Each structure stands twice: as C-alpha cells, then as structure tokens.
Amino acid sequence: MGKGLATFLFRIYTSKNNVSRVKFMLSNRYFHSLRQYENWVSDKDPFVPSFDMPGREFSTSLVGLGGKFRNFGDANVRPFSSVVENGDDDGGEDSVMRGSRRKRSEEKNIVDFVKSIDFDGVTENKGEEGVDGFNENGMYGSRDVESEHESDKENKDIVNLTRINGFDGVHENLVDDGIDDFKENGMCDSTVVESKYESDDVSNDKTVGGKQVAFRDPVELYQELRNIEKHAKLKRADWEIVQEVFNYFSKSGLAANQSLAIYIGRSFFPTAVHKFRSFFSKKCSAVVAEHVISLGPSDAAVKFLFPIFVEFCIEEFPNEIKQFRSMIQSADLTEPHTWFPFARAMKRKIVYHCGPTNSGKTYNALQRFMEAKKGVYCSPLRLLAMEVFDKVNAQGVYCSLHTGQEKKFVPFSNHVACTVEMVSTEELYDIAVIDEIQMMSDPYRGYAWTRALLGLKADEIHLCGDPTVLNIVRKICSETGDELHEHHYGRFKPLAVEAKTLLGDLRNVRSGDCVVAFSRREIFEVKMAIEKHTSHRCCVIYGALPPETRRQQANLFNDQDNEFDVLVASDAVGMGLNLNIRRVVFYSLSKYNGDKIVAVPASQVKQIAGRAGRRGSRYPDGLTTTLHLDDLDYLIDCLKQPFEEVKKVGLFPFFEQVELFAGQSPNVTFCKLLEKFGENCRLDGSYFLCRHDHIKKVANMLEKVQGLSLEDRFNFCFAPVNVRDPKAMYHLLRFASSYSKNVPVSIAMGMPKGSAKNDAELLDLETKHQVLSMYLWLSNHFKEETFPYVKKAEEMAVDVADLLGKSLVNACWKPESRQGKKPKPQEKEEGYQRRRSIIKLHEKKRQDKSALADNSSKVAA
C-alpha cells in the first residue's frame, strides 16, 4: 500500500486530467505530510501530529507567505498618541458629594453589569454559534448549511444518531444523497439482498477483480466508481457493516489529520465524510463493497478508503479547499524573523549576559546603555523601567520614560527606559538592553520579548537573563544572521540555605527577612501574625499593588530608621526592586495557578530566593530557608537544579496579521476570530502561540459594544485589566462604549476619602488604581482627544497609590476575596502538598483545645 501511494501520486502527476490538481498539491507544503502517508499506511502508530497544537511538527509554511508578511515589516508598531493633554474633568467630578452619589450609581451599574455578564463568556455565545456562526472555511453556518458543517462533537452525535436511526432524521438531505431507509423486507432501496452481484457489477468485477481491489490505483478506482451507473445492492447486514466502516472513518483521527494535507479543515471533515459516504452508497461497486466489508470498521478500511476520499474531496470541494487554504495562509506565523526586514538588513551584535540573579548582568548592560549615543532599555515591569529612568537620570544621562501608562519626555534625552511591550521597532538605536530575556518563554507575555529581540533596530543588543533561553537565542541568531557574544556570570556571593528553618513558627522571623507567600490572603495572614506575636512591623508587596505603592513599601523596608524591618511579599518580589533582604523565608512552596495548586517551579524559587543578599546592600550575603522543615528539601532541590532549557518562545500576531486573517473569515465576532486564529495558525518548532484567554474574555465582553473597528477591539483587548475583577471590567466596558460613540470618555469614579479601614476598602483602592491606570493606558493607545481627563487621572492615580501605601502601613484585618467568594478549600496536588497556613493550624489547635475543655467540663458536670 505504501508503494500504492507513490504510484497514486505518480499517476496523478502523469495524468493529463489531473495536472492542475497535482500542481496544487505540489505547491502545498502540506504535501510533505501527504508523502508521509506512506508511513502512515504502513505503520501502526502513524505520524500525524495534532494540527492545532502549537509548534506541531505538521506545521510547514506555505509558499509565498513570507513575502506577504515581509511587507508588514515594522508596521507592527501602532502610532501611539504621544501627547498627554492636560484636560480638566467636567464639573468638578471629584467633589465629595458628587463622588459619593457617583459611587452609589457606579456600584449599581456594576451590580447590573455583573448580573448581565458572564466573564467566562468566551463560550457564552456557543448557543448562537449554530445559528449564525461561521465555519472555518468562512462559510455561513445557517441552519441548512449547519448540517453540513458540524463540529467534531456534533459529528460524534451524528455518528451515534446514525447508528441508532440510520441516516434518516439527522440530515434531511441525506436521503437525497442516496442513502435510503430499509424497506419492510429488510432491504435497502439502494442495496441488494443477494450475495450475488448484479450483472453490471459483475462486469466491473472483471476489471476490478476481488481482493486485488486493495492494490488498485485509487485515482482509477475513484473514476470507475464515479462512472458507475447502477450501484451494488447489499444485504442489510453488509450494509450495516459499510455504515460502521464510515462511522469509523468519520471518527478516525488519522483521516482527519491527513485531510489537512489537502486543506480539508477539521470542522469541514465530518461534512466531507458524510458526502463521501453518500457518494459511496450511490456509486459503490460490488467488489469494492465486498472489500470494504471484509476489512470492516478498522484502520485498514480507513487506509483503503482514504486515497479515494482525497480524490473525491479534490473534485467535490474545490471552493472549500481554497477557502481553508487561504485562511491557513493568513494565519501563518512561521519564520517570524522575516517580519522585520529592516532589522534583518542590519548587522546586529547580540550580547547575552547570562547568569543567576545578583551576578551583575544588568549592571554591565546598563553601563553600555549609558555610554551609548542613543539607547533603549526594555523592562519587564513598569516599576523597573521607572527605577532605571531614575537611576540613569541621577547619573547625568538624560533618559525618558515610556510605559503603557506614561510618557515622560526629558528634554534633550537620547535614551529611553520603556516596558518591553512599548519598545519601538522603528526607531534606530546604538544600544538596546532587553532585561529578563528568559521571559520570552512566558506563556502570556513572551511574544513581547520575542518581538523585541527579532525586531529591534539597534547595532548592539544586550540581553540579560538566566541561561534557560540561551540555546533558543543561539538558534534565533543563526536564523537572523546576528552575531552572538555570550558573557557568563556567577553570583557575587553564593546563596546559603539555612537548614534550621523557622520551625513552623513565625515568631522566629528576624530583621531583614522577606517572607514569601503566594496569595494575597496568605500575605495578610502572615503580616497579621507577625505583627501580633512579635515586635516587627511588616511592609507588603504583591502584584495587584501599583508600582508606586510597591516602591513606597520597598523604601520603607530598606530604610533602617523605622520599625518596618520585615517584608511580606508575593512572587512579585522576584523582579525589579532594589531590596535589602538578609534572608528569604518561603512561607509555602506551592501556589494556585488559576486552575489548581501546584509546586512553585524551580526557576521561580531560584529567582525569588536570589533576592536575598545584594552587592552593595546592607546584606551582601544572602540566606534562604522555609517556614516549615517539611519544605526544606524541596527548596534545596530547586536551588540545586540546573536551569532547565526552554524549547519554545512566545509569539502573538500583530494587528495586521489578525486583520489579514479576518479577511478570510468575514462577519465573525472578534472573540471567535481570535479563537479561529489560535486553531489555524501555524508556527515553527521554536515558537508557541501565547495564551490569550484573558484577551478573549475582554473581546467577548466588548462584542455588545457597537461601532468599534477591528483595530479598536484589538487594542482594547490589550488594556491592562484584571479580567477577574468585575468592577474593573465594568469600567473597561464603559470606556469602550463612550469611545465607540466618539464622546469624551469620563473617569466617572469617585475618590475615596481616606485610607482603607478594612480589606474590602483596600480591594476597592486596588481596583480604583487599576481603572485609572487603564484610563491612562487607553489614552496612550487611542485618539487622545477622546480621553481628555488624563491629567485628572494621573493625579487621582498618585493619590490612590498614596492611600494604598498608608492603608498597608495600618493593615491588620482579615483578607477578603475580590469577588466576594469564599476562599477555595485547600487542594492537593500530586507530589507536592501546599502547606496549611500556620495561622489556621494555630486557630484549629485553639478551637480543638477549647472544645476539649468544653467536653471535659460537661463530663465533669
């Protein structure tokens, strides 16, 4: 059969009638996978990697696409509005009275909003999909068409239904297609009862010849079937076997995957099989039927039928194939280095500063940056960009700041510190620094580092990071033609592990300790416990705090002239802050990853532990340990582990790519478009498509906002919003609605009167800052005149950050959940179990003791 395929292709190639088809297949780089059909036919475990997995082996790029994307060049940098207008809020919106009135109406709106929206609404419109959804060929899925364009699941249902009911009743058109019900005599109109074949079939038998049918050229066989005027009649039992074979075929992952080679998409595959089944019922010769029956529902039958199916599809579905092919081409993310022709035209020198934390990587890179005539520093965080901005200006090098939220232009500056997402790939630089380059592999944001590395137009690019992405950077440089220099570093002073641990008792914390916990709840529990049972005061740092507040808390901690000598922090402490930490104490080494409790990855443990001890600080020698003895082994294991090599780095399409793709799928919602892009995009082996569930959630929420262009939607989806915070989502929706109506977008949010007195108020402050930050971000990414209250928002943001700082100093309350939900019960995960909160253990012991005392007193009574 393997030989059969070669013959099959050769014959197609040499056949006059099929020349155009061959051209098509040869121009299709999936053709390679079709060639592997040979293996597939002969191997039990076939080739056929999943098509929709990122970085699938199946992925190849299509002829001509590189050119298209090359045209995009550096067009990926959208023209961000650069002027921050000093507008005033209308009518003194911040007055206390109006503020409280506004707050009430705001809260009501939010309540209505929360009721009206399902944040997991990515799937929300599923019910509608059947009515007005579009299949992957961009064809309208109206009810009639729908029956022909079912999803795999739907197909499964069809298969099941078919088993029970025959074809009737599932798809009306099936009867028309020639598959008829059995009559009372147990025979099918289109089948024979006899085992003998009818005369016209017998004539076919002569040419086809029994078992030899298996070795027939599928092209010829297909043509013969096509020309049959009277199909074979089968006994009911045989007919049922044939149906079983087709059911098996329709469910066959092998056939579905291989069909991609001829651009039969997954969602169209069931329809194609269904049509093929109808064709077969009408056109099957006795000998072919006999052979199919003899094979039964099996891989062998699939292998026999598949080449005939290919022929059928190529002839029957040229439009569908063309459409799917165009769609695949427009979702091509292969060869991303070709997207930046200007950077490719340059002879760039890449210097990789490779080493663990606190080894001087960034220091050395920044030295080169400051020496340059024109330089850019790309930071993973706003906070770090601000730090570099301050530091460099303090050393007399004029440097501007550019983040999503702010643009601070320093006159005469040739240097800029920016967040990596904001770096321009159009500007020419002498020196660029990309910090924390290992973030290229971040599942959500990795694409920003990949884009910076591939697209920056700088003579010299300094990458600072651990060795995890070194090999992939080497590979990328070999593709881009850049010259790579590696500088390897060791820690200034080795990190020591304190084997004693805190013996499970937070009273053993010492001045200069940073206790690391992985949830907001735990952070406040630890802070409360330490402040209650010891004389230490705690500063707090976690991700939801604005950079200004984190900085304020870091300064409070670093300053020796106050009582705040212990830091309680989340993993947000691992990057970007200059901290005088003597010892990092892990309160736990497991965390909730949004789905379940998992052990903190070794690379993250290293990064966080490495914050202890810093050259030039009060504590140059770093220590690390755990709260509980039980956790110590895991900590030591993590620190001993070598850096694990990263195999893939992130990519995400630019707007222009999404726009091109949208052209292939008109009238599809933006959320659906992203979903389809994710399903159909192709990537080279070194890249994965960054996760975009949060983007889809925003996209889904904004579907109800009319009048936004595709580009507007794309940009709104990148606004910094916590999709799990209903209040923040409400404000984003409100901003988008006003923007779509082209009316000035108001902040419409009251200012709190004072610092928070409980956790609910603290959460409210966090949300308020997020909303203001979002407003500022939007003002930098959209028509500036539509966001006239930038100055007001900036002032409010400063005030809220200040209030947050003040609130944290006095915070001594029980933490709450942002969505008012009860905290999830502690979950177990194989291999590593999250430590129970020491406070909870404490409380439980106390409760047990008092229950015991109660019982004994009752007994005594």
Ligand SMILES: Nc1ncnc2c1ncn2[C@@H]1O[C@H](COP(=O)(O)OP(=O)(O)OP(=O)(O)O)[C@@H](O)[C@H]1O
């Ligand atoms: N040659 C040097 N002279 C003076 N101080 C230095 C020197 N090298 C590094 N430092 C200081 O040591 C500290 C750690 O350096 P740096 O931030 O460059 O380390 P790193 O390897 O980039 O660590 P991380 O990844 O944690 O940022 C910084 O405070 C830095 O100012």
